[in-house]
Amino acid sequence: MKAAVVVFPGSNCDRDCRTAIERSTGAEVAMVWHKETTLPEGVDLIVLPGGFSYGDYLRCGAMAALSPVMAEVKAAAGRGVAIVGICNGFQILCEAGLLPGALIRNEGLKYVCKPVALEVTNAQTRFTAGYAGRRQVTMTVGNGEGNYYADEATLERLEGEGQVVFRYVQNPNGSARRIAGVVNDRGNVLGLMPHPDRAFEPELGSADGAILFQSALASA
Amino acid sequence: MSAQPAKALAETAAEFGLKAEEYALIVRRLNREPNLVELGVFSVMWSEHCSYKSSKRQLGKFPTKGAAVICGPGENAGVIDIGDGQACVFKMESHNHPSFIEPYQGAATGVGGIMRDVFTMGARPVALLNALRFGDPGHPKTRRLVAGVVAGIGGYGNCVGVPTVAGETNFHRGYDGNILVNAMCVGLADADKIFYSAAPAPGLPVVYFGSKTGRDGIHGATMASAEFDEASDEKRPTVQVGDPFAEKLLIEATLELMASGAVAAIQDMGAAGLTSSSVEMAGKGGLGIELDLDAVPQREDGLTAYEMMLSESQERMLAILKPGREADGRRIFEKWGLDAAVIGKTTESGHLVLRHRGEVVADVPLAPLFEDAPLYDRPWVAPAPQPRLAPADVPEPGDYAQAVLTLVSAPDMASKRWIWEQYDRHVMADTLEDSATGADAGIVRVHGTRKALAVTSDVTPRYVQADPYEGGKQAVAEAWRNLTAIGATPIAITDNLNFGNPERPEIMGQIVRAIDGMAEACRALSFPVVSGNVSLYNETNGAAIPPTPTVGGVGLLEDYARRADFAGMHGGQHLVLIGETRGELGCSMYLREVAGREDGAPPPVDLAAEKRNGDFVRAAIQSGQVSVVHDLSDGGLIAAAAEMALASGCGAQLNADDELPAHAWLFGEDQGRYLVATAAGDALLAAAEAQGVPARIVGAAGGDELAAPGVFSLSLARLRQAHEDWLPRYMGG
Amino acid sequence: MRAKVHVFLKEGVLDVQGKAVEQALHGLGWADVGHVRVGKTIEFELAAGDKAKAEAQVQAMCEKLLANTVIESYRVEVG
Amino acid sequence: MRAKVHVFLKEGVLDVQGKAVEQALHGLGWADVGHVRVGKTIEFELAAGDKAKAEAQVQAMCEKLLANTVIESYRVEVG
Ligand SMILES: Nc1ncnc2c1ncn2[C@@H]1O[C@H](COP(=O)(O)OP(=O)(O)O)[C@@H](O)[C@H]1O
């Protein structure tokens, strides 16, 4: 099993993602600089980490979405490789067109950092199979622009196709339909605002995030 | 060199904040009149901020050595040994004046600056703290200042990706015209890979890297050393704007450059930018330095030599590379997209020589700039002692329940959730305790180990105001107590001395006596000072701030599983009070918030008792005997019990005292005390007795009320509402 | 040549900043202010020879980077 | 009446967004783009009777709320 974590200028959860994957799955993790034009051979999981790529200037994730490595990430998505974008990584996936919708300014206009309870809306994706039987999990959010937006038609389609994967029990930021995480229609690209990479050991307040990495790699 | 008429220069010197005798001293040291560039260099190096001319003699009183101290004051940050070949690097610094003028950018650049001090020494920043003092909530500027400062601290720290795990926030009319923004950064490094700023040899390349230089904050250092008056708005320099994204790149590039082995010496550009960084590097190395200002990366056209030397543009570093290692630098700066240039070299001359547009624009000996700045032994008067208040001197409240609600919703006591929810407390995935979790200190793991660092920031300005000596002791003792209460072994402190104008004897008296008290406590508790910062002239129209010597403490947990917090109290536990209670109500929260008075002497700190009680509590935690502990501070026993109850979601009943009236018993702020919740209360009492530690059972946990039977009772829901509502309501209003 | 790009949220996308500004203005006593929208302006120099070419270039920059057309519209001014 | 307020950083104040956007545009091949500045536009309706009055009102809103005059300048358009 092999995972890759992409490092953009301004990523700040890249190391956290590596630790989380290593500790929860034992997989080998390669760090990939955003200027690379190839991904490690045989990679089973690609993670776009949280942080403030390019300082979140202009729009969160906009500049990172144009990084050279993103062409490879898109190609890998096309081959069915599992891809997870967490927080800023989710924003980058939306900006890159790999996921529908966009993340806009939080309703309260402030950055918000707190633990949130999440409903696992669809435990049948390759990322959430390990949550089967668990209705609720806990992770923390930390973002200023985590308010998920998509037009009504898109939201209807996402709901209809089971692409809404995580939903906040209590909406921390005004997200449409309390959406915290979505997958693409093929089911191999996941974006979520809460941080599984900060919830992989009980000492951190929750180990629920470990299951996500375990599922993603088990499905490879 | 361009000649300037002497008279005009002397006047300019005064505008730069130099006294006439200081200007005369410059002329004597140079044997000639300085030119404008040279004068600028002198004025910033001799400013209070850079030279510590009023405080240096006093700072010498601090104990700065100890078994764990690797590097004490004198470098960018202090360094302590935490075992296993690792070191912890930390410092606190103020950004008071800039934050008053432009709260968001002022606070943001304060966070950026203190992080640079830490990674400049080779450490990766792993935790941030902030100690904030604002004016009266009713003052028309306060709300906007709170909003801006908090957003700025979060905006910067969150983006760089360092968790903000602890802090403090006070409100008092004494800060109406001068808020305090003190930021602390804690980092981790390998003990044998600490980097210093002294230039090691002549003939080495001096490399500038980071952001370009603009006209930001020119004379920021001298401004930080001046009082405000109504005309200050006119004088303000171009505000420094922080670029946390650039800082993040700078951290990664700096640590990579260090790891490459190319760095001989390194220094961030903080206050007084290029001037202080180049002067300090060469000065500490006993060398000279030559800079070619045309090579400095510039953001605007037409910057003069004077502007470049005084600019306080942010996110810039100066490094001296080992011979022939420029290519490593180029590769790393290019990777991280940073501007960089070789802008000079070290020399044997002992002079600072600046070239610009083909001319030598300054040539001054370094000694007077660096180590020969004027030093003052300012006259001081001892503050008048305040009378100690007996319980009978202070009226009891008409309604105890109301008094408790008033206390927990007072601005200084109310929940600061509105603030810390704007701070990323979890990035780096090593945070074990933070502002949200109900513990007396923030705790971050030493990555990949069972060890953890505990961090706290403390001072009680109202005590220092009433008695600087006892207040100084108390600030250090409280930091030590907070680390102890989570089970950590306190190691060392950094401090941030915020005071008014030291040229006034009564203010100098506060400085002198507060330092005496702090030094005394540091010695008694084996808690040396390894770094710090002084911020003077915090006055507006002659009104000084309450004296505020902030203490940042760092401790170590050898095994983070053996620790305590105060969120785990549950029904069936005894409440055990460690330490003695005489019912000290002088300067208490109760006195100010309920009785509406701010008088009396603060509670005295018995350092021997402090140490004995603390060592007992820490040992009980480390041995696994207890795990629910809270120290007693503002608001006394009832505040500690209320905070434990709210954090744990479990009620508590407190017994009455046989001798003391209820208000002194519940609200007294006697020092050196802890409240412990444990199922085995009797065993703890026995252990305490064996060691001569005062301990008694003062109540029981359980139910969903906080009560002192026969005195008052309050549902947790009401208590929580009072505690949680104040700040969001205030900020929303 | 000077280019100016105005970017604003599409009608239908909740403008949380605009809403907050509106509430704040009401709070300050300007009760009759309505429909507040907050947008961005990006201005820069570019070296294109003629205006039409410049416009085409700036248009491309918008599509590629300066605006996110899922939520934003934009208007280009060159001159 | 429609009001439009343009807010931008004062000359000399570091524009961190502008700097990042400029680098990104260079990276995408638009090498000749320079002096990028990012500003804000706030547009709204207001019920003032005449233009001069409206202008004065909007000016006051800028000073009070819409611009941070320590670091930003603004320009008002009413019409
Ligand atoms: N109050 C203090 N207590 C102990 N050391 C201090 C104090 N104030 C300043 N120092 C030390 O003096 C040195 C210079 O401080 P400062 O000028 O604030 O650092 P920098 O140049 O990094 O901003 C530092 O080593 C600092 O730790």
Ligand SMILES: [Mg+2]
């Ligand atoms: Mg420094």
